[in-house]
Amino acid sequence: MKIVVCFKVVPDFEQVLKSDWENFSSESDLNCAKRIINCFDETALELALRIKDDVEKDGGFAECTALTFAGELKNVFSSALFAAGFDRVELIKDEGTCAFNSLSAAKNLAGRIKEISPDLVLTGKQAGYADGGVVPFYIAERLKLRAIGEAFDAGFAEGVFFADIREPTGGIRRCRIDEPAVVSVGTGQIAGLRITTLKKRLATVGKNIDIFSGATACKTNSFSEIKFEYKENRRECKMLSEISEFTEILKGSIKR
Amino acid sequence: MNNEQITAELKKLLGNDRVSDDEKVILECSKDYIGFRIFERGAGKHFAPKAACVVSPRSAEEASAALRFFNANKIDVVPKTGGSSVTLGVEPIEGGVILDGSAMNGIVDFNETDMWVTARAGTPLEYLENYLNKRGYTTGHFPQSLPMAHVGGLLATRSIGQFSTLYGGIEDLVVGLEAVLADGEIIKIKNSPRRSVGPDLRQIFIGSEGTLGFITEATLKIFRYSPETRWMRAYGVKGMRNGLAALREITVGGYRPAVVRLHDPTETERDLGNLAPEGYCILILIAEGPSAVAAAIGKGVEEILKNYETVDLGEKPVLHWLEHRNDVCATLDKYKYYKLGAIADTCEISAPWSKIADIYEAVTERMPREVESLASIAGHSSHSYVQGTNIYFTFGAMADKDKPECAREIYMNIIRVIMEETLARGGSIAHHHGSGKYRTRWMPEEHGSSYGLLYRIKRALDPNGIFNKGVILADKE
Ligand SMILES: Cc1cc2nc3c(=O)[nH]c(=O)nc-3n(C[C@H](O)[C@H](O)[C@H](O)COP(=O)(O)OP(=O)(O)OC[C@H]3O[C@@H](n4cnc5c(N)ncnc54)[C@H](O)[C@@H]3O)c2cc1C
Numbered sequence: 007m008k009i010v011v012c013f014k015v016v017p018d019f020e021q022v023l024k025s026d027w028e029n030f031s032s033e034s035d036l037n038c039a040k041r042i043i044n045c046f047d048e049t050a051l052e053l054a055l056r057i058k059d060d061v062e063k064d065g066g067f068a069e070c071t072a073l074t075f076a077g078e079l080k081n082v083f084s085s086a087l088f089a090a091g092f093d094r095v096e097l098i099k100d101e102g103t104c105a106f107n108s109l110s111a112a113k114n115l116a117g118r119i120k121e122i123s124p125d126l127v128l129t130g131k132q133a134g135y136a137d138g139g140v141v142p143f144y145i146a147e148r149l150k151l152r153a154i155g156e157a158f159d160a161g162f163a164e165g166v167f168f169a170d171i172r173e174p175t176g177g178i179r180r181c182r183i184d185e186p187a188v189v190s191v192g193t194g195q196i197a198g199l200r201i202t203t204l205k206k207r208l209a210t211v212g213k214n215i216d217i218f219s220g221a222t223a224c225k226t227n228s229f230s231e232i233k234f235e236y237k238e239n240r241r242e243c244k245m246l247s248e249i250s251e252f253t254e255i256l257k258g259s260i261k262r
Numbered sequence: 263m264n265n266e267q268i269t270a271e272l273k274k275l276l277g278n279d280r281v282s283d284d285e286k287v288i289l290e291c292s293k294d295y296i297g298f299r300i301f302e303r304g305a306g307k308h309f310a311p312k313a314a315c316v317v318s319p320r321s322a323e324e325a326s327a328a329l330r331f332f333n334a335n336k337i338d339v340v341p342k343t344g345g346s347s348v349t350l351g352v353e354p355i356e357g358g359v360i361l362d363g364s365a366m367n368g369i370v371d372f373n374e375t376d377m378w379v380t381a382r383a384g385t386p387l388e389y390l391e392n393y394l395n396k397r398g399y400t401t402g403h404f405p406q407s408l409p410m411a412h413v414g415g416l417l418a419t420r421s422i423g424q425f426s427t428l429y430g431g432i433e434d435l436v437v438g439l440e441a442v443l444a445d446g447e448i449i450k451i452k453n454s455p456r457r458s459v460g461p462d463l464r465q466i467f468i469g470s471e472g473t474l475g476f477i478t479e480a481t482l483k484i485f486r487y488s489p490e491t492r493w494m495r496a497y498g499v500k501g502m503r504n505g506l507a508a509l510r511e512i513t514v515g516g517y518r519p520a521v522v523r524l525h526d527p528t529e530t531e532r533d534l535g536n537l538a539p540e541g542y543c544i545l546i547l548i549a550e551g552p553s554a555v556a557a558a559i560g561k562g563v564e565e566i567l568k569n570y571e572t573v574d575l576g577e578k579p580v581l582h583w584l585e586h587r588n589d590v591c592a593t594l595d596k597y598k599y600y601k602l603g604a605i606a607d608t609c610e611i612s613a614p615w616s617k618i619a620d621i622y623e624a625v626t627e628r629m630p631r632e633v634e635s636l637a638s639i640a641g642h643s644s645h646s647y648v649q650g651t652n653i654y655f656t657f658g659a660m661a662d663k664d665k666p667e668c669a670r671e672i673y674m675n676i677i678r679v680i681m682e683e684t685l686a687r688g689g690s691i692a693h694h695h696g697s698g699k700y701r702t703r704w705m706p707e708e709h710g711s712s713y714g715l716l717y718r719i720k721r722a723l724d725p726n727g728i729f730n731k732g733v734i735l736a737d738k739e
Contacts, residue, residue, distance in 0.1 A: 017535070021586055023578075038535045038582040081540075082531050197601035201637050201660055204630045 007061055007068045008124040011054045011092075012115050012145070013047035014074055014133040015083055043083060046130025049194035053160045054128050055091045056196075060162045069093045071122060075114045076100035079215055088210035089202035095215040112144030114220045120149060126167050127151070127188040128160065142190035152187040159195050263335055265314035265357060272317055272359075275327055280365075283315040291316045291360045295348045295594055296700060297607025298673040304600025305666035313340070313354035318365040322440060322448050322478040325361065329476065329728075330446035332359065336726050341472035343384050343412035346591075348607070349698020351419070351471055355731050361476060363414045369393060370479065378437045378453060380481040383414030390482075400487035402429030402520075405694075409591045414477045420469030422694040424587065426645045427513070428520035428550065429485065431694065433468050440479040441467050444724040453481045466719065471696050472730040474723045491553035493519075493560030496579035497545040498538035500571035502526045503619040505543040506643060506651065508570040510615045513646045515566060517559050521548035523583070526622070528640035529656065535582070537575050544575070546583050599658065604637055605669050606658040609680050613689030614650040618643070622653050624683040633675055635660040645693065652693040655680055674700070697734045705734055 017039035026034050043051070054070050061068040071094040072087045079097045087095045098114045111133075119127055127149075129142040146153035158178075159170040167183035172192065183189070263271070265283070272281045282288070292310045293303070302309050319325040332339045338358030345352055345364075354360050367384035372393075379401070381390055387401070388409050394400055404423035405411060411421065417439065422431040429435065438453035451463050467475055499505040505524045512522065523546040525534060530544045538544050545567075549559035599606040613621050622641055629639045637658040643651045657676055661669045681691050681704045691708050692701055706713050720727070720735060731737065 020589075021582070023582060023585055025581075035578070036535075037537055038579050040533050040535055078536075080531060197598070201602050201604045201658070203634070203660060204636045204638060205634070208630065 007066060008071070008122060009054045009057060009068060009126045009128065010071045010073055010119050010122055010124040011047070011051050012073050012075075012119075012127070012129040012141070013051055014044050014130075015041050015077060015079065016044045016133060018042045041080065041083075043199065044130050044133050045198065046132055046191055046193075048130070048198040049196055050128040050130050050189075050191040051087070051090070051092075052196050052199045053191060053194070054126075055200065057126070057160065057162045057167065058091060064162075071096060071124070073115060073118060074098070075111050075220070084213075084215045085207040085210045086199070086202060088213045089206040090200050095213075096218065097215055098218045098220050100220050108138065108140050109144060110220075112141045112148060115141070116145045116148035117221050118218060119145065125186050126160075126183065127186070129188065129190055131155070131190045131192045139190070142188050146188035149188070152183075152185070154181055154183070154187055154189045155192075157189045157191045158193060160189055160191070263337065268335075268337060268357075268359065269315040271331065272315065272328065275331055276317065276319065276324055280319065280324065281315055281317050287316050288313050288354075288360070291342060291345065291362055292352065292354050293345060294350050294353050294698075295346060296350055296673075296698070297348075297605045298669040299350075300594065300597065300607075301600050301605045301661060301669040302666040304597035305663060307666045309667070309670075310353045311356035311358075313360045314357055316360045316362050318362045320365050322366075322442055325363070325366070325442045325476055325478055326446040326448050328359075328361065329442055329444060332728050333444050333446065333726055337728060338731055339728050340730055341414070341418065341476050343414035343418075344386065344407070344410050344416075346407040346410035346415065347419070347698065349419075349471075349696050349733075350700050351696060351698035351730070351733055353699065358731075363476070363478065364412060366414075366478060367412070371481075372397070374399075376453070377484050378481050379484050380438075380453075380479060381413050383412065383476075383478050383480070385413045387411050387413065387416060394484055395487055398487055399484040401435065401482055402485050403432060403435055403482070406588050407591060408588055413480050413482075417468050417477050417480055418470060418472050419696040420694065422645055424523075424644065425520040425548070425550075427522045427647075428518050431645075433465065435483045436464055436468060437481040437483060439464055439467060439477060439481065441475040441477045443475050444726065444728055448478075449475075466723075469696065471698065471733045473720060473733050473735065474729065476729075488550065488552075491550065491556050493547075493549040493556040494577045494580040495547050495560065495564070496537075496575040496577070496583075497547075497567055498530075498542040498573035498575055499524065499545050499567075500542055502543055502622060504570055505545060506615070506619050506622075508545070508567060508572070509643060509646050509651055511566050511570075512563055513648050514615075515562065517549075517562050517566075519547045519549040519559055519563060521546060522646045523547075523642055523644045525642040526626075526640050528638070529642055532638070532640070534579065537579060538573065542573065544579065545572070546580050548580060548584075600663065603660055603663050604658050605661050605673055606656075607673070608654055608656050609677055610652055610654045610693040610695060611680060611684040611689050611691055612645075612650060612652040612693040613684065613687070617688045618651055618653060621684050621687045621689050624687060625653075625655060625680050628683060629657070629676065629679050632679055633659060633672070635672055636676070654693075677701070699732045702732060702734060702736055705736070 017036040021039040058068040070092050072092045073096045075098045084095045132139040143153050154169050156172045157169040169181045169189045269283045338355035339361050340354045341361045342352045343363040364384040366382045369381050371380040405421050416432050438451050440450045442448050525544045534544050549556040639657045641653045641655045645652045659672050684691050
């Protein structure tokens with residue numbers, strides 16, 4: 007059983023200077039902001055590991071790959087991913103300035119996912135402000151897989167994957183996933199990727215990330231059409247228990 | 263006297279509105295921000311001892327009346343103002359009383375000629391600083407807990423601010439003060455630029471952590487505030503030992519930037535963006551004062567740093583640090599680390615230049631070997647002197663969310679390593695948070711032959727031992 011999780015290291019947008027927000031452009035230098043794994047992706051990464059734990063508890067075998075496109079991947083992130091339980095960490099190098107180009111990201115990610123041929127693909131619903139949340143759907147489209155949006159939980163029970171999703175109308179629904187699918191994970195029930203001990207991270211020395219070349223360079227940057235606005239804590243990935251209306255819905259309908 | 267009797271007597275003495283035995287109020291006032299307590303509270307557990315009640319005097323006279331009553335009845339009392347303690351210093355004694363000074367707030371005197379401001383103990387530092395900034399002045403005192411701490415607590419803990427290399431710690435900023443002794447006597451130490459009239463009595467209370475008296479008012483120095491003349495620069499510096507040597511050269515060379523912060527490669531990689539090459543520290547510098555002085559310091563520092571394998575990172579990382587330096591205060595009660603199954607905190611020590619790098623290396627090397635669940639250990643130097651500097655260790659460890667009662671042991675194991683390595687190598691075990699209750703067991707070794715003197719002072723000022731039991735002084739001499 008194979009699971010791929012797409013993730014992206016991004017500047018912590020809560021740490022970007024206010025003055026940078028006021029004059030935001032594709033040229034903005036965000037290098038001073040702390041780097042984090044985008045919070046939706048963190049949830050997706052942790053869900054994959056929980057599924058792996060469940061599968062292995064059932065006597066099965068699951069291989070988890072963490073896959074990212076563009077930018078660099080510092081050791082601080084790769085060692086955390088390996089120590090947390092990912093079998094492979096892969097980086098597809100960006101051939102041009104495609105960082106803000108959703109189509110190009112999807113194309114490159116889908117290309118590699120196809121080679122891996124996983125049973126389940128998890129992604130965060132959105133990598134950054136310039137990302138309209140379309141990458142997971144573009145990936146699914148290219149791979150001709152079912153796309154499931156707004157998942158807040160996913161797991162493995164009775165031999166199949168499932169995803170719990172939020173309906174646009176406010177309800178929640180459990181989807182059985184009995185054939186490969188792409189699940190886009192939104193605000194989750196869990197706090198983030200599991201923390202690992204320093205000892206475990208030090209033991210990953212020698213485990214290298216696999217680096218691939220991006221398939222196509224993108225010519226245009228969709229970024230120029232986007233207008234930014236700063237709002238504090240806009241992207242805070244809240245625990246579901248902190249969002250009262252969902253708690254109420256959950257209490258009534260999910261028995262896990 | 264039982265809890266109900268204590269509460270009833272105090273209500274008679276000070277009025278109903280000055281005394282509360284409401285469970286929520288007591289819990290809130292007993293809240294200490296030491297890492298394991300935050301973890302426990304994340305799990306919904308409150309393991310702090312429970313006080314009989316909280317007393318909130320509005321004046322030194324009311325505090326005096328309360329203290330006379332405590333002293334006569336030998337009731338344990340723990341002073342508190344801002345409640346940002348990270349040392350178990352504000353935790354009550356079971357069945358004792360919390361003496362909350364936060365209702366005694368406000369600015370009493372603002373004196374532009376003599377350059378001081380007098381504020382009552384419960385005045386929030388942020389309020390005081392904003393008040394002064396609007397008038398073109400500053401206290402020069404910027405602890406990270408600026409949004410939380412109050413004047414009384416700042417004095418009591420011997421606190422320090424981020425701009426200390428220029429302005430000094432609170433001990434350098436206090437001109438005079440007022441305090442109430444255990445027997446209720448109100449004493450005032452008058453304001454003077456300097457005097458030679460016997461030992462400096464201010465220092466009995468500064469850093470006493472509520473063990474010798476209740477501070478009710480303080481007069482602090484003020485300085486002209488001119489952030490627009492600042493010189494600011496950040497550098498990547500190869501390796502911590504090399505970085506510490508650079509800090510030494512800056513201070514020994516006679517330069518006094520206000521901010522001198524050296525973050526080790528782990529903190530740099532984890533927290534400070536995509537700036538420095540691997541294995542590099544980040545050094546953040548701010549010089550302030552008249553523009554010619556700030557510029558001259560900047561020029562001198564730039565020259566020195568050319569000899570220390572540095573990369574110039576410009577001004578922006580400093581702006582970044584300035585804007586986000588106190589963000590953590592707003593997150594403390596959100597239990598971010600508890601949710602991830604981790605305890606996170608800091609621990610600060612100091613040492614002479616000849617020993618500080620050895621202590622840093624000894625702690626960061628030993629800790630992963632000895633603390634099984636350690637998730638991270640890193641550190642930075644943030645307060646430098648001609649004789650040495652501090653290291654502010656930042657650490658995280660994993661703990662079982664379902665067994666919050668185990669967090670303390672994991673936490674204290676980490677502290678033990680830091681304390682032991684610091685003492686073994688000639689450092690001092692607390693740079694600015696104070697002893698609280700959690701570092702008391704290492705105090706005899708820290709003070710050596712002078713420790714007994716602390717007991718003598720305690721016996722003279724608080725013969726019934728009502729003030730802050732277990733802080734700095736072990737119960738048995
Ligand atoms: C996020 C965070 C960042 C911090 N950063 C810094 C920093 O940069 N620099 C620094 O020095 N500290 C720092 N601290 C520690 C803390 O803020 C300081 O010790 C501060 O001086 C405490 O002030 P307070 O008013 O909150 O005191 P409290 O927490 O109320 O009390 C602290 C101690 O002082 C005693 N006390 C309080 N009021 C009185 C009084 N009126 N008379 C006698 N004794 C009294 C108490 O009994 C207790 O022992 C930080 C803490 C946090 C949580």
